[in-house]
Amino acid sequence: MRNPLNKTITEIKPSGIRKFFDIVSEMKDAISLGVGEPDFDTPWHIREEGIYSLEKGRTYYTSNSGIKELREEICRYLHRRFDLTYDWKSETLVTIGGSEAIDIALRVMLEPGDEVLLPQPSYVSYEPCIIMAGGKPVIIELKAEDEFKLTSKQIEEACTDKTKVLILPFPNNPTGSVMSKDELEKIIDIIKEKDLFVLSDEIYAELTYGEKHTSIASLPGMKERTIVINGFSKSYAMTGWRLGYAAGPAEIIKQMTKLHQFSIMCAPTNSQYAAVEALKNGDSDVEMMAEAYDQRRRFLLHELRRIGLECFEARGAFYVFPCIKSTGMTSEEFATRLLQEEKIAVVPGTAFGDSGEGYLRISYAYSIEKIKQALERIERFVRKVKA
Amino acid sequence: MKELKEKILRALAKNAKIDIDELAIMLGSSKEEITAAIAEMEADKIICGYPTLIDWDKVSEEKVTALIEVKVTPQRGQGFDKIAERIYKFDEVESVYLMSGGFDLTVIIRGKSMREVSRFVFEKLAPMESILSTATHFVLKKYKDQGLIMQFESDDPRISMSY
Structure with a gap:
């Protein structure tokens, strides 16, 4: 039988988070900060x-x-x-x-x-x-x-x-x-x-x-x-x-x-x-959600810096992009170990291109309570790997 | 300052227990500034208190809530305020509102039983001078109160990772 597939398509790399996705979906009490969509319901x-x-x-x-x-x-x-x-x-x-x-x-x-x-x-x-x-x-x-x-x-x-x-x-x-x-x-x-x-x-x-x-x-x-x-x-x-x-x-x-x-x-x-x-009629909804994101953004940036991860002042979307080079790990290693050891899912920066090496994408499309719980575990993990 | 105060109020309205340090970070302000703003709003009676929203149905203690429509004859020189005051001073009265429309005051009262609420209405409220009539409605179930939905939906419906 002939190869049914197109070469251009088959050569495209599959998504870099597939692996994480599979692990997280199986894992009980994992907290994911890996989502790329709002946590609000549509108004x-x-x-x-x-x-x-x-x-x-x-x-x-x-x-x-x-x-x-x-x-x-x-x-x-x-x-x-x-x-x-x-x-x-x-x-x-x-x-x-x-x-x-x-x-x-x-x-x-x-x-x-x-x-x-x-x-x-x-x-x-x-x-x-x-x-x-x-x-x-x-x-x-x-x-x-x-x-x-x-x-x-x-x-x-x-x-x-x-x-x-x-x-x-x-x-x-x-x-x-x-x-x-x-x-x-x-x-x-x-x-x-x-x-x-x-x-x-x-x-x-x-x-x-x-x-x-x-x-x-x-x-x-x-x-x-x-x-x-x-x-x-x-x-x-x-x-x-x-x-x-x-x-x-x-x-x-x-x-x-x-x-x-x-x-x-x-x-x-x-x-x-x-x-x-x-x-x-949705302008006020947008305003309300943007204000909520902004508050979480400030909180997350503050906490990540306190934990000792360098983090530039992200001013858009609902992501922060902390640098994890100080831990000596690659993005992939960090994300994998964080998931295995602390059950926190984040997306390694490299999923978004090679220049994302040394960074993680952390989403704040989550309630502040969820973010706090996750930060506790991230802090414990960072302290451990930096020790 | 006005904008900061409004943001503080919105945060407190959602969670009166919020940690002030945390709130300061979230609003890009300082602890001192927030504390001062709250103190000022408390003094101005903008913030009138910090009650807790409780779902009494989940507590063994029996509670019933009734909403009473009250028609009154306003007193010369005092309007509705005097009669409203006489009503709201009762401990069992939770809220009193002056209304537009078919009746004058909405009185929300909470009691241990229907009997207790009824007794309040026919012993205390109805006989009051200048009260013309009352109509009592008992609350059967609370779906949403103070902006909070009483039945919490739990799980995050989103897929756990996405771009």
Whole structure:
């Protein structure tokens, strides 16, 4: 029999946390700080709207790009929060989470061999998506001394004449790093000079603690070369509803819509109606959740530092990224032993790229009580291994 | 300061037992500042007390709660305040609210038994001068109180690790 499989796909490395996941699921009284989704339930008024849409019989396909009402609300939201102006009809597409948008945006832009600049540590899906789209990932290693932010020098050094797209993953999963308006302004000249397109993944845009999030698309001359990816999962605690969107230049959105149409048809109908409610009446929920995350963030950073783990001031998403180099262990060793000896699950930094070596991703999408319990065990473990 | 106070109140409303050091870290403030703000709010009677929310149904001691709608004739020069005071001074009265709409006062009272509550209504409350009528409703089950759901859902429904 012939090999039924595609070589490009089989060569993609499987997820780095699979192993941990299997152990944690079997382990009694393990505490996981390894989750990448909010601990809040979707606010009730949003859920209620989803239920109502089912009661009302909205159980059919919607237009491929998503319902008009939602796309109009998305445009209003992007304008209100990030000063972005998009035409709902030609410049937006509602997708199955932000991840579908990332996938299809890359597929419509890349020719075989095109290079994509990928700053790491970052979300695990970018690299396989680039490869599956026929592109070549060129990794830019973000540095702790730069607080894991991207610099124009790094972009310049990584560019070749084949570079076409830059992935901009801020606020960042796993580091919690954010790029301020000033810092973004410093990279736009080189982006324009090298004629790059930017895939700006702003899924954590609502979760910044300090300066409000700036979208690179709002900076001069950037809108026409940026695809903004956003969604409902993180800001409205709606991960299971699978709903995201892309906003960008009409010619790119048009081709993305074509791919979306042939592979997905449309995003779930009741999720779309619930999302309209989220955008219309959900600002205070977002504010409440962001405040809760911020309090946990301060507490976790303070405690990790007290325990003796160096930790830069993460100002976004719901992760901190402590450095464990002082223990002499690799990320993988630390995470494995922490799980075996103290039953605490965290994600080794290396799951997000080689440049995550020496770091751990710790999520604070947990109640403060849970975080406290986990910290006790982490402290005991660190004291033991450093002794 | 106003913003800090509001944050402190929101934290205390959820957990009056919160550790002040911890709260200071969480709010990016100092222990001294928090302690001072709380003292000030206590003095201003913004913080009126720290009662505990108890699910009495889980305790062997029998307790019944009743909500009584009361219609009154307001007294000249004193409005409703005087009659409300006469009612709220009883220990068994938990809450008294002045209402808009079909009746005037909501009185929430807690007693050991239905008999005890009833006795309070017909011996103490109903005969009071200027009380026109009462309607007593007994609470059968509390689902949510003070913003807290009484039946706690336990397990974290999320998968234990994800990106």
